[in-house]
Amino acid sequence: MEVNLRLDRNMRIIGTNRLGLETVFDTSPEVGGEHTAPSPMETLLMAMGACTFMDVISILRKKRKTVTGMNIKITAERTSEHPKVYKKAHLIYELISPDAQMEDLNRSIELSQTKYCGASAMFKLAGCEVTWEAVLKRPEE
C-alpha cells in the first residue's frame, strides 16, 4: 500500500491514496492550524471506528439482514505524557434494522473485534483498552 501527504497551507495536510482520493487533516489555531478538518489523532480514531463499522455492515448483509441505518460513537482517552497514545476507547454501535436480532449485532461486532478489524487490533496491540456496547433500534422507533 502507498499513500502520499502534502502540505497545503499552514498546518493543513492533504493525503491521497493510489487512486488520488483525498483526506484532509488540520489542527487548531492554537498550534497554527485553521480547523478546516479533523486532526490526525481524531482521524486515527475515526479510521479505527470506520474499519470495524464496515466489518459489521458487511457481516450483517451477509446474514441477509437489512441495515436501515448505523452509527458508532467513540469516546477515548489519551495518555497525558508524550507520546500521547490512546489508552482507552469505548465504542457504542447503534444499528437501525427491521429484521436483525441483538444476537446478530453482537456476533458481528465480536467477529470484527476479535478477527477482522486490523485497525482495532492495532489499537489493542498498542495497549489501548478497547470496549464496546451495542444498541439495536427498529426503524419505527
Next chain:
Amino acid sequence: MEVNLRLDRNMRIIGTNRLGLETVFDTSPEVGGEHTAPSPMETLLMAMGACTFMDVISILRKKRKTVTGMNIKITAERTSEHPKVYKKAHLIYELISPDAQMEDLNRSIELSQTKYCGASAMFKLAGCEVTWEAVLKRPEE
C-alpha cells in the same frame, strides 16, 4: 475525545469530530463500496503520517526555518492473515526549504518519531516496523 461515525450509503461512512468537521471513508466496489474516499486502513496510515508531518513542521518553524513545501510518501505492508495489521511502514519526508539544513530536518523527524508523535508510537507499539528517510530540497531545484 469524542468522534462519531454514521453510515451515508452502501459502505460510505462519514466521521465527525466535536466541531462537526468531517472525514469520509469508503471502500472498493468489490466489497460493496463506491470508491468515493480512501479506505479506513489507508486513512489510518495517512493519519499516522499527518501526525508526524505536523510535528516536523512545527519543530522546524520553532527553529525559525522556512517551510516552502513538504510532503511525505508512505509505503506499507500488512500481514496476510486476519486481522490485517500493518507490519512495516516506510516514510520518506521531503522538505523544500531555503534555509533549513539536513541536520534540522533529521533532528525534527527524530524528535517526532521518538517523543511526540502518538500515532507513530501506536504503530510501533502494535509491532509495526516504522522506518524513515529524509530528503531536503532548495526552492530553486
